[in-house]
Amino acid sequence: MRAGYVFSEVATGLRRNVTMTIAMILTTGISLGLLGLGLLIVKMTDDTKAIYGDKVEILIYLTADQSKEDPNCLQPLCSGLLTELQANPEISEVYFESQEQAYERYKKQFANQPAMLEIATADALQASFHIKLYDPQRFEVITQQYGDRQGVGSIQDQAAFLERLFVVLNGMRNATIILAVIQAAAAFLLISNMVQIAAYTRRTETEIMRLVGASRWRTQLPFLIEAVVAGLIGAAIAVGGLFAVKTFVLDRTLGALFRSGILPAVSTADLVTVAPILGGAGAVLAAVSAYVTLRLYVRI
Amino acid sequence: MIHLSHVSKSYKTSTRPALDDVSLDVEKGEFSFLIGPSGSGKSTFLRMLLREESPSKGEIVVAGHNLGKMRRSKVPAHRRSLGCVFQDFRLLQNKTVDQNIAFALEVIGRPRSVIKKVVPEVLDLVGLEGKANRMPHELSGGEQQRVAIARAFVNRPLLLLADEPTGNLDPDTSGDIMLLLERINRTGTTVLMATHDNNIVDSMRRRVIELQLGKIVRDESRGVYGVGR
Numbered sequence: 001m002r003a004g005y006v007f008s009e010v011a012t013g014l015r016r017n018v019t020m021t022i023a024m025i026l027t028t029g030i031s032l033g034l035l036g037l038g039l040l041i042v043k044m045t046d047d048t049k050a051i052y053g054d055k056v057e058i059l060i061y062l063t064a065d066q067s068k069e070d071p072n073c074l075q076p077l078c079s080g081l082l083t084e085l086q087a088n089p090e091i092s093e094v095y096f097e098s099q100e101q102a103y104e105r106y107k108k109q110f111a112n113q114p115a116m117l118e119i120a121t122a123d124a125l126q127a128s129f130h131i132k133l134y135d136p137q138r139f140e141v142i143t144q145q146y147g148d149r150q151g152v153g154s155i156q157d158q159a160a161f162l163e164r165l166f167v168v169l170n171g172m173r174n175a176t177i178i179l180a181v182i183q184a185a186a187a188f189l190l191i192s193n194m195v196q197i198a199a200y201t202r203r204t205e206t207e208i209m210r211l212v213g214a215s216r217w218r219t220q221l222p223f224l225i226e227a228v229v230a231g232l233i234g235a236a237i238a239v240g241g242l243f244a245v246k247t248f249v250l251d252r253t254l255g256a257l258f259r260s261g262i263l264p265a266v267s268t269a270d271l272v273t274v275a276p277i278l279g280g281a282g283a284v285l286a287a288v289s290a291y292v293t294l295r296l297y298v299r300i
Numbered sequence: 301m302i303h304l305s306h307v308s309k310s311y312k313t314s315t316r317p318a319l320d321d322v323s324l325d326v327e328k329g330e331f332s333f334l335i336g337p338s339g340s341g342k343s344t345f346l347r348m349l350l351r352e353e354s355p356s357k358g359e360i361v362v363a364g365h366n367l368g369k370m371r372r373s374k375v376p377a378h379r380r381s382l383g384c385v386f387q388d389f390r391l392l393q394n395k396t397v398d399q400n401i402a403f404a405l406e407v408i409g410r411p412r413s414v415i416k417k418v419v420p421e422v423l424d425l426v427g428l429e430g431k432a433n434r435m436p437h438e439l440s441g442g443e444q445q446r447v448a449i450a451r452a453f454v455n456r457p458l459l460l461l462a463d464e465p466t467g468n469l470d471p472d473t474s475g476d477i478m479l480l481l482e483r484i485n486r487t488g489t490t491v492l493m494a495t496h497d498n499n500i501v502d503s504m505r506r507r508v509i510e511l512q513l514g515k516i517v518r519d520e521s522r523g524v525y526g527v528g529r
Contacts, residue, residue, distance in 0.1 A: 213381075
């Protein structure tokens, strides 16, 4: 069997059912695009965990007055608090960060964003204690013990904030994957429909093939390849769509957060990693749908 | 070449069997007519030889292969030893004459060099030399049937099955087609032809197998269409 001959049949077949082929390609593309988005969110969640990982701290912010009055934590109120924290059996690590140090860290974090640097001064930031717990779940103990102490402004648990972020990210991932599955079901049915129409259009050909003794595999191959080619085109559209979303939406709206390292950026490399997965998923979806349809509905 | 032993075929949708206890032998190289009114079982008979359908009862052996015991995967190989011609020609309208014939070889994986060699040979045999590049709609009915015969014969089948091949043709053209089938028969190919054309059957004086209501009612070695018809 000559490959060129089979592919010329495939090209003819795709052209013959062009409206159905386009519908099927677009549906597959949307399904795979959503799947790709889901995968990128998974990657983003993992990267966020990696960025913050063991850096997650509890921050005891001192009041603005206290921060200004005792910038280096030398007076009894602040140093006493520090000694107490160091002695606390729940706490594994603690250090003091002055307004000046907080400002330096801020400047480093937003080095690429002059606008962010302009709005902040050292005075606007508070001095704080950075705390790591042996058991990060026991955040409440710290709030109870130190929340009402003199000189303490507020207590922030970064882990709780991250947890909320992960809930949002996981929710988005689940929603995109559910939508991807629904779209995939639609794509599956459209592929099946496309194959049935193609088989009907070419019934004389398939009948002759059957009568002259072409193998079942040979008779089905053009239909399978047609479906797989359409699936791969759908995957290419999905990858193109993801690239457009990255370039024109994510990079424009979240670029600042990406550059400052607060959120992990979606890189071109991430898309390159996702592309073959989408290609494979598109090809398998199309091939399985076409194969099942040929087995069940088309007499060959 | 063909051996049927007590073959019956029933369909769920019909109370009467399409074939009823049919036993028959056709020798290699024979030319036989299968006659009978519509609904007598001729088409079912041919479809079973092609293994398009299986008998409800009995045994069918074609070219040494027991079709009842044949695995599904072996059916394509069985069909390669047969050729089929139909009343409606069944040509691919979007392919030229030579492409129609080459198609039958392409799809069973014959090498391009073989196809290039045998397609002109068979066109020559059926008298269509010089018409290789015509489209089917540019040909007369007789010429289209010649293309269909060429396609059926190009793989040098042991058995050629023809289902009313002259049904759509005028008497003169039908005569030409019969001459062609005779010529193919002389190469050693067994020919079994279902027909309603009494003139052809009467003029050829070949074996006649007559079916009525699924039963063989007559089997004559040099028969006519029917006495008193």
